[in-house]
Amino acid sequence: MSGPAPTPTPEASKDSSQLRQKEMIARHFDRLAAAPETGEKTAYTFVPGNLSELLLSFDVLPVLPEINSLQSAMRGRSADYISLAEKLGHSEDVCTYVKSDIGMLKSGNIGPTGQRLPNPDLLLLSYTGCFTFMKWFELLAQEYQAPVTMLQVPYQADGRITDDMRRYVVDQLRRKVIPTLEQVTGRAYDEDRLRECLALSAQAEDDLVAVLRAARHRPSPIDAYFGAVYYVGPIFSSFRGTRAAVDYYRALREEIEQRMAHGLGPVTPEGEMGAERFRIVVEGPPNWTSFRQFWKMFSDEGAVCVASTYAKVGGMYDLGFRHDPQRPLESLAEYCLGCYTNLSLPTRIDLIVRYLEEYEADGFLINSVKSCNSFSAGQLHILREVEARSGRPGGFIESDLVDPRYFSAANIKNRLESYFQMLQQKSRNPNPVAAS
């Protein structure tokens, strides 16, 4: 017996920058798919602490496994991939990005655009801010014949970058990473080319920061968590250091400034958002399997994310860091050292408190994902500390990155609604003790 015809999910609204980005990414995956024929070299690497400009200077195309995993989730494929990896012996307890990637690899390594991803010519392990990255590439090293080079990025345990840390990273770049790239590509290191790429990065970074800071405006013209996922896409992935990224971020900035001038809020997948009722800072990565549904839970309540820590995993540009062509390797080192998940818990707490003040947020939410201990371990402590220091209420929800089994929509919606009701009450009666 056939049931009622399923209601098709309406096409998500996209602004022009999103359409432009979609084209950029499609072109990149076309090049990747064609790499076995064109001979272009590819390196698998990670987003935090990525060395995009250095790879570009050698004309190496990056492939980012965690981006592939999140794309698999958004396309509804990750459940099968994770299931396959678990059947192959990967524990149910560990990171689902890894399992989704392994499952994708074992299923033919078909990327987000439906084209087969090339095997890597190099596994470039940027070991920044996440222990699992190291294990992930040990696993990939067993699958491919490509050389592996590892860049260990020290952890900012005391909240600062020391000379020793910077030197350690620079020395590894000089003595390990660059020689390996030379060997893989057959080309000599070209520092002038690297400087050109870094100069382009800095331009794009300026415009990205202007976009993120637009959220200080009321109403915010952007959503700095869900929407920012799109905004940071090119600069966090394959395009940092390119002219395409510079053009994209210039256009994006103009688009956002226009929205701001017209007093418009963010564009959500459901269209223009209604009135801004709550301004929220978010800590933790989004859930990717139900990304649109998750965003709608916020936008339906008039909740706009005005700042997020997730949008900083690929670089803390809003705190002033810029790639510096005058100090190419030192600048790359400082970039790697400064990524959000490489910061100590006290520094993360300081940052969230700062965002709450600078963006005049009503409160903050933590989306704690099962997969990512780098983010999640200590988040309940962050919750307490930020509440105590800022005096603003925090909410806590739990989900996962790419495993749909851990996204309980009803439970999360219920918690979010309760949290927004609390914010509503607080805005009506900000000082209940005094009032009574």
Next chain:
Amino acid sequence: MSTPPLAELVARAEALYLDYRLGAVREWKRKTGGLAIGYMPIYVPRELLHAQGVLPVGVMGGREDLEIIKGDAYYQSYICHIPRSTIELGLNGSLDPLDGMLFPAICDVIRNLSGMWQSLFPDKLAHYLDLPQDFDPELGGRFYRHDLERLSASLVERGARPLTSEALARSIELYNAERREVRALYELRRTQPWKLPTHELYLFLRAALVLPVEESTELFRQYRQAVLDDPGRKPLDQARVVLTGSFCEQPPLGLIKTLERAGCSIVDDDFVQVLRFIRSDIPVGDDPLGALVHAFLTDAMASPTRYVDRGRKGAELVQRVRACGAEGLLFCAPSFCDPALLDQPMLVKAVEAEGIAWTAFKYAENSGQFQVIREQAGTFADSIKLWSNA
């Protein structure tokens, strides 16, 4: 020197293991007035602390008898147990005698715990020991040496004596002696496991974590002598197994006993690795600090917390199984332990390629029920005894 009776030695070790409030450390501080610094599992260079007059104290979390009142409020259900018991012990005053804590680079959970410690105990030293994953002396070695110098300076700021080469050389020799005693115990268990049941040996490994090295070395020596002198211990018909995966959060003692009662004779393990992490004596030479660094780079145990690029993954585990004549392998990891569980598929691949029988299960340090594991381990041991070629 006469050796105390075995039962007396075991009772002393057990008392030290059970004492959450670190009575031995409190007593040492009362006598010496020195600093005591705790450290989380796997590896820290205890020699450096000792050379500055500091007592290194191993903190291995809790057991099933520790009621977690506050610690659970700091961690989600999907995070392993050791950080919550460590927080509990910190907040309930058990760790008060410690003047600080070292957090070696084990995983993201322990890394983030270092930041929580800074926040929760601002008056105490909280040092994240960023162990190198690059083993080139000019790269990882130089970075690690600077980190140790920074740690040493932090200890001086808190009242420890400055580090000298002479003192460090003496300390390295003392820890070499301890390592020799531990290796001798492991060798004895390898050759005559009935003499040295693991649930008993384990008590001594844990006891050593709260004693000055001079005392722990002597305790190990006395224990070995006592078991050699004990005529009552006879060979058992058990399956010889290696246990791996329990290098950070430790299993409850009841689990170790359960495995032995199920017919498994543990002839090698990953418990309390700090005592064996450096595999050989460290040659002191003219530069003891350099020797300490070099030992970490070149002579450390293979560990899921250490980077291995290709070719060698699982090779040391296979070699350990072969070297101790084990008939099987137990993957015994804590739930939600990233290093152990992410490593496991690679290790399984390596041991299966060698035809080594294995089984796997998980635990938490506060697990209290072992029936399922007992049945699994018993079946595994039976299958080895019945069908193994060994």
